[in-house]
Amino acid sequence: MLTALLEQxxxxxxxxxxxxxxxxxxxxxxxxxxxxxxxxxxxxMAGGYVCHFAFFKLTGSYPAAIALSMLAxxxxxxxxxxxxxxxxxxxxxxxxxxxxGLILVIQNGVVALWGPNALQMRVPTAETIVRLGSLSxxxxxxxxxxxxxxxxxxxxxxxxxxxxxxxxxxxxQNADAARVVGIDTNRIFLxxxxxxxAxxxxxxxxxxxxxxxxxxxGDLPLLKALTAIVLGGMGSVPGAVIGGxxxxxxxxxxxxxxxxxxxxxxxxxxxxxxxxxxxxxxxGVRVRGEA
Amino acid sequence: xxxxxxxxxxxxxxxxxxLVPVVAPGQLYALHIxxxxxxxxxxxxxxxxxxxxxxxxxxxxxxFAGVGAYATALLMKNGIVGFAxxxxxxxxxxxxxxxxxxxxxxxxxxxxxxxxxxxxGVILYTxxxxxxxxxxxxxxxxxxxxxxxxxxxxxxxxxxxxxxxYWLALTxxxxxxVVQWMIVRSDFGRSLAAIRQDETIAxxxxxxxxxxxxxxxxxxxxxxxIGGGLKVTFLRAAAPLSFELLESINLVMxxxxxxxxxxxGPLVGAVLFIxxxxxxxxxxxxxxxxxxxxxxxxxxxxxxxxxxxLAALRRRLGSKGFAHARHS
Amino acid sequence: MPAILETAGLRKAFGGIVAVDNVALSIPEPGIYGxxxxxxxxxxxxxxxxxxxxxxxxxxxxxxxxxxxTLRVHQRARLGFSRTFQECRVLVEETCLDNVxxxxxxxxxxxxxxxxxxxxxxxxxxxxxxxxxxLALVNLESYADAPAASLSYGQRRLLEIVSVLIARPxxxxxxxxxSGVNPTLxxxxxxxxxxxxxxxxxxxxxxxxxxxxxxxxxxHIVVMHQGQILAxxxxxxVRADARVIEAYLG
Numbered sequence: 001m002l003t004a005l006l007e008q009x010x011x012x013x014x015x016x017x018x019x020x021x022x023x024x025x026x027x028x029x030x031x032x033x034x035x036x037x038x039x040x041x042x043x044x045m046a047g048g049y050v051c052h053f054a055f056f057k058l059t060g061s062y063p064a065a066i067a068l069s070m071l072a073x074x075x076x077x078x079x080x081x082x083x084x085x086x087x088x089x090x091x092x093x094x095x096x097x098x099x100x101g102l103i104l105v106i107q108n109g110v111v112a113l114w115g116p117n118a119l120q121m122r123v124p125t126a127e128t129i130v131r132l133g134s135l136s137x138x139x140x141x142x143x144x145x146x147x148x149x150x151x152x153x154x155x156x157x158x159x160x161x162x163x164x165x166x167x168x169x170x171x172x173q174n175a176d177a178a179r180v181v182g183i184d185t186n187r188i189f190l191x192x193x194x195x196x197x198a199x200x201x202x203x204x205x206x207x208x209x210x211x212x213x214x215x216x217x218g219d220l221p222l223l224k225a226l227t228a229i230v231l232g233g234m235g236s237v238p239g240a241v242i243g244g245x246x247x248x249x250x251x252x253x254x255x256x257x258x259x260x261x262x263x264x265x266x267x268x269x270x271x272x273x274x275x276x277x278x279x280x281x282x283x284g285v286r287v288r289g290e291a
Numbered sequence: 292x293x294x295x296x297x298x299x300x301x302x303x304x305x306x307x308x309x310l311v312p313v314v315a316p317g318q319l320y321a322l323h324i325x326x327x328x329x330x331x332x333x334x335x336x337x338x339x340x341x342x343x344x345x346x347x348x349x350x351x352x353x354x355f356a357g358v359g360a361y362a363t364a365l366l367m368k369n370g371i372v373g374f375a376x377x378x379x380x381x382x383x384x385x386x387x388x389x390x391x392x393x394x395x396x397x398x399x400x401x402x403x404x405x406x407x408x409x410x411x412g413v414i415l416y417t418x419x420x421x422x423x424x425x426x427x428x429x430x431x432x433x434x435x436x437x438x439x440x441x442x443x444x445x446x447x448x449x450x451x452x453x454x455x456x457y458w459l460a461l462t463x464x465x466x467x468x469v470v471q472w473m474i475v476r477s478d479f480g481r482s483l484a485a486i487r488q489d490e491t492i493a494x495x496x497x498x499x500x501x502x503x504x505x506x507x508x509x510x511x512x513x514x515x516x517i518g519g520g521l522k523v524t525f526l527r528a529a530a531p532l533s534f535e536l537l538e539s540i541n542l543v544m545x546x547x548x549x550x551x552x553x554x555x556g557p558l559v560g561a562v563l564f565i566x567x568x569x570x571x572x573x574x575x576x577x578x579x580x581x582x583x584x585x586x587x588x589x590x591x592x593x594x595x596x597x598x599x600x601l602a603a604l605r606r607r608l609g610s611k612g613f614a615h616a617r618h619s
Numbered sequence: 620m621p622a623i624l625e626t627a628g629l630r631k632a633f634g635g636i637v638a639v640d641n642v643a644l645s646i647p648e649p650g651i652y653g654x655x656x657x658x659x660x661x662x663x664x665x666x667x668x669x670x671x672x673x674x675x676x677x678x679x680x681x682x683x684x685x686x687x688x689t690l691r692v693h694q695r696a697r698l699g700f701s702r703t704f705q706e707c708r709v710l711v712e713e714t715c716l717d718n719v720x721x722x723x724x725x726x727x728x729x730x731x732x733x734x735x736x737x738x739x740x741x742x743x744x745x746x747x748x749x750x751x752x753x754l755a756l757v758n759l760e761s762y763a764d765a766p767a768a769s770l771s772y773g774q775r776r777l778l779e780i781v782s783v784l785i786a787r788p789x790x791x792x793x794x795x796x797x798s799g800v801n802p803t804l805x806x807x808x809x810x811x812x813x814x815x816x817x818x819x820x821x822x823x824x825x826x827x828x829x830x831x832x833x834x835x836x837x838x839h840i841v842v843m844h845q846g847q848i849l850a851x852x853x854x855x856x857v858r859a860d861a862r863v864i865e866a867y868l869g
Contacts, residue, residue, distance in 0.1 A: 036402055038350075038409075087591055092401060093348055097547055098590035100350075100540050104583025112576040219536065223413060226406055234402070261421045268410040268417075276395045279403050477738070478724050479731035485710055485721060492708045495670065496786070497696040497726045506728060 007135050008252040014141045016248020017148035021203035022218075022225035023232070023240040024155065025196030031172040031235035032192040035085055035095055039102040040200050041222025042110075047073050047201025048208040048217060049110055052121045062123040066205040070198040077197025081190050110215050118214035126209035144206045151202065152241055159237065168192055172235060220264060224251075227271040233284025242282065301555070308461055312454040322453045328558075328565040329460040330525055334518030335545045335557030336464075336471050341511040342543075343551035344475060346487030347397075347504060348405045351412015352515055352542050357419050357534030359385035359516020364432045364529040365425075374438035374450075378463070378520045385516025386509050388415075393508040397501060412539050419531040431530030435523055456525060463521050464558070467514055472554055474510070483507055544586055550598025559597050621684030622647045623822050624669070624790060629678035631661075631668050638664035639675070640846035646790075651816050651823045653837035653854075655830070657867055660843040662826045663705055666792055670702050671695045682790075693726070699789030703779045703796060705826075711768040715759055715778055718767055719750040723785045746785065753781040757811065773800045777808070784815065790822045791815070797829045805829075809836050834858065842866070 026040050050072045055065035080102065088095045128139040159165035171178040171188045179185050204218065211217070225240075228247050232239020247267055254266045274281065312322060334356045341347050359381030366377040396407045419426050426432065437456065441448040449455040474480050482503055485493040494500050523529040532538075541564065549560025568578040593600055624646040631639040638661045646652060654662050667673040669680060671692040680688045687695055701722075710718050723746040725731070734742075754760045757777040762770060767778060776796060783791060796812070797805055809832060816823055827833035834840070840857040842849045844866040850857055857863055 036405070084587060084591065091594075093342075093346070094590040094594050096348060096350075096405065097543065097594075098587050100543060101583045101586030101588075101590065103540065104544075104579050104586060106583075108576045108579035108583065112580060116576075223409065226409070230403070230406060259421075262417070265414055265417050268414050271410045272396075272407060272414075275399055275403050275407050279399060473735055473738070477731065477735040478726070478743075479728075479735045481717075481721055481724065482726055482731060484713070488710050488712055489708055491672070491704070492710060494672075494692040495696055495702055495704075495708075496722050496783075497693050499691075499693045499726075499728060502728045506732070 003134055004256055005253065006132075008256060009249055010132070010135070010137060010141065012249030012252030013245060014137075014144050014248070015252060016245035017144050018203050018207050018244075019221060019224045019228050019248050020148055020241050020244030021151070021199050021206070022221050023228040023244045024152075024237065025199040026225055027229045027232070027235065027237060027240040028168075028172075028192050028199075029196045030229065031237075032168055032175075033085070033189050034092075036092075037085075037099055037193075037196070038096060038222065039080075039099040039106065040196070040225065041218030042103050042106040043073055043077065043197050043200040043218070044204040044221055045213075045215065045218035046076070046106055046110065047204030048121075048213040049114060049119070049204075050201065051205035051208055052119050052213050055121060055123070062125070062209075066202065069205045070201045073201035074194045074198040077194045078190060080197075081193035085193065086186070086189065107215050116215065118212040121208045121213060123209045138210065140206075140210050144210075147202070147206060151199070155237070164191065223264075223271075224248075224267055227267055227274075229281075230271060230279070231274050231281050233281030236281070236283035239281055239283035304555075305461075305465055309458065312457055316454075319453050322457050324566050324569050325562070326453070326457045326460045326525055328561040329457075329464045330518060330522035331542070331545055331565060332518075332557045332561035333464055333467050333521055334515040334542055335549070335561055336467050337511040337514030337518065338542055338546045339549075339551060339553075339557050340471060340474060340483075340507055340514070342546060343553070343556060344480065344487060345483040345504065345507050347508065348401070348543075349408040349508075349511075349539075350405060350543065351408045351410070351415065351536070351539050352511075353519075353534045353538040354412040354415030355385045355389055355512040355515040356519030356522070356538075357415055357531070358388045358519070359513075360519030360523040360529050360534065361419065361426055361432070362516070363520030364435050364523050367435050367524065368432060370436075374459075374524065378517055378524075381520035382513040382516045385519065386513030389512025390505070390509045392512075393505045397504045397508060409536075412536055416531055416535045419534060426529070426531070429531060431528055432523075433528040435527050435529065437524065437527070460521055460525065463517065467517060468554070468558075470514070474507075475554060479503075479506075544582060546596075547586065547589055547594070548596050550596030550600075550602075551594075553596070553598035553602070556596060556598045563597065621681065623649070623683060624824075625681045626669070627679050627681075629665070629668060629680065630676045631664055631673055632676055637846050639668060642678070642843075642846070642848055644841065644848065646822055646824065649816070649820045649822050650839060651812070651837045652825065653833040653840045654824060654826045654843065655828070655833060655840060656843035656849070659845075661846040662843055663794060664846075665843070666702060666794055666824075666826060670700055670792065696786075697726075699787075700792065701783035701786055701788035701790070702792035703776075703783060703794055705794040705798070707772065707775050707779055707799070709767045709770075709775050709779050709782065711766065713767060714764050715754060715767055715770070716747075716750055716763040718778055719753055719782050719785050720746055722782045723750065750785060753785055754778075757781055773804055776800055777811075780811075787819075788821060790824065793823065793825045795826055795828060797827060797832045805832055808832075812836060 022040060022044055026037060029035050029037050047069045051065045051069035054068040055062060058068065059065060084098050085095060088098060125143045126138050126140040129136050130139050130142060159169055167178070167183045168188055171183060171185050175185050203221070224247055225244065228243030229240050231246065232243030251263050251267050255263055258266060311325065315321065334352065338349060338352050341349055362384040363377045363381035366372050366380055367374065392411050396404060399407060420429055437450045438459065440450060448458060450459050482493065482498045485498060486500055486503060490500050522533065545560035545564045546556060548563055549556035549558065589596060622645050626642055626644045629639055629642040630637065642665060656662055664673065668675050671690055675688055679686055682698060687698065710721065713721065720743060725742060751760060751763060754763055759774060759778060767775060770778060776799065780793065780796065797808060800808060812823060813836060825833060825837065834854040837854060839851065840854050841851040842857055842863050849866055850860045850863050
């Protein structure tokens, strides 16, 4: 029993790290721009596809393919922010409509280009087995955990130590005040969206070798990441990290007790419970007194 | 004078729709497509009331259609009741689920509410997919019988035939349309419109915003349930994929495309969404890519959809907008 | 006879900031009351708490002797509270006439749902004449069928005020009605507000920054400073009060 638990905890941490990547992108975008980007799941998925393309057609190197996919999706994010989300800045509902449209375009565009079937991406780290006692995992599990850990540290250093990062944090706290002190908030929004997209791409590129690459691969991670940022607190970066890991571990461990089919229901049930009883999450800011 | 013209226009439209099988008797494929469009137009009316008139975004609305669909399917399959009671039972079931979801969730601020509707839609789909004993699981419930023929003496409506079912679907849609019209042109509708424009004003003028939202959410879910029941009776089978997240997004697309907040928006959107690609024989993925692009363009340049564009055109051409007016 | 409006020990804090601090306000009878004070004194918050938009942390509010501090906004509105907003809120998509008629509508959900099925337009027709009369009072009768969005800011302010009048409120709370209004229209506005009081004998509680405007209109002035009531009395008294002068200058 203990070994099964340990196995699921490692699995959960790995998948939790993936959720963290998607959640980080979403929480940055929401915190800074107040935009709920529902298209983040398809950006994640597109990252997987571009990585696959880069790996097989451009360079045989997995790390290089990851880098290329992050760059490509960063560029796409840049275009989307400028062309779609900036004009809709004050209109929550139309932002959502637009992001739904983007989901249709990107998801079906991928099917049109690559076909509906799943793609395999066999990379050395996914083929190598790592043994921990009686348990075995792929090296990719630990590559994911390690990469995400490093990413979190880099992101944190960036946000706290660099001028740009500080400007981003200032804008997320109060965009008007940031403008007053001379921060170009348009540029900040653009950069934030770009970073968010790149993080999503990293997630897709990292997960691809483990679980195949297919058009719907981003749908559930989107919803899990949404749950993570609600759990963690809508504007909180540490919250997204803790939320993502928590959800990954909870969902993996729950498969020991509940049929796998209902695993996702557990997560969404958790989402609804959090929204009903503590909508500001663990680290969010509570808005009190609204009658 | 203007409302009279508007009503005449709408009546004329419905008359024309009823005459389609008479005027073009051999066009069975077109009839099939139109009937399918009507099956989407009904839940779209529900979403239109919720989103177009009250301003609440629901990204899981086909989940409620699924509740109604499975309720209707189970009753019809086991021959317990006829079609009309089965459809109404579906509406009640869907409405009840809507009420259950609405009570805790409508108090949430808009971002959170939208996320909850997404989660509810996914949960309902998972339930449809996994409660095998009740819903037949992933395979669903095949073999749903069409309603018994309606014998009026001088004419018999056979609902197993395309024309018969088309008229049935059109009648269900027409009834739902009348309900929408009644709500929109009433004091209740005016309160909903006020909530959409400015909740603070609505509350300050005496509107119990939460109660109103709950009422329209429940009604909207019930209407979606009717649409679901109609759809599975038409397709003769109920399957979870009919009510998954993508279908909910399609429903949003239909409402936005047709024109959110316009009475004829759902019909226009459903016809455009279902019929046009069939007519142009566009491949499935390409169709959805195009619709995605259309959706983004609508959000950016024409948030009021086709009806909105037509209304603006009418204003430009001089006569004041009426037939597709929001509510005045 | 209980006071029309009475608060005791009212307190509302946001985070570390106490916006309303132990406020005991008493409005014994109908009249025009002014509520003034420097920026950040807590005037709008007090309005929000009185109307139910914010719930107080502590304290009571009594309306005609009945406690109302737990009632929600719409419930207080139905009791007879009407308010306008500092930022001037009207239903921009609706016509001016519809804006006014909406305020007259019976908004209880049950009645509305019944009206939905009976299609009874009697109440609306009955309110029509009064609505047009009110629009005429503020020179907006030619805009009756125009969307509120097409009005100028000053006109919207007037529309906002007449919209709430049709509901026959017992207390009318106006949040900076003169702000943004063209100086040439201020006299018209002042006369209009005085006329409302003369005709209806209700309570008008007006937050204002325009001293000349409010001093010449109100019979009783309440001064707030840093969340508390600093002074109150007739305009002349308050104007001469040393503490008031210091609060504004210091």
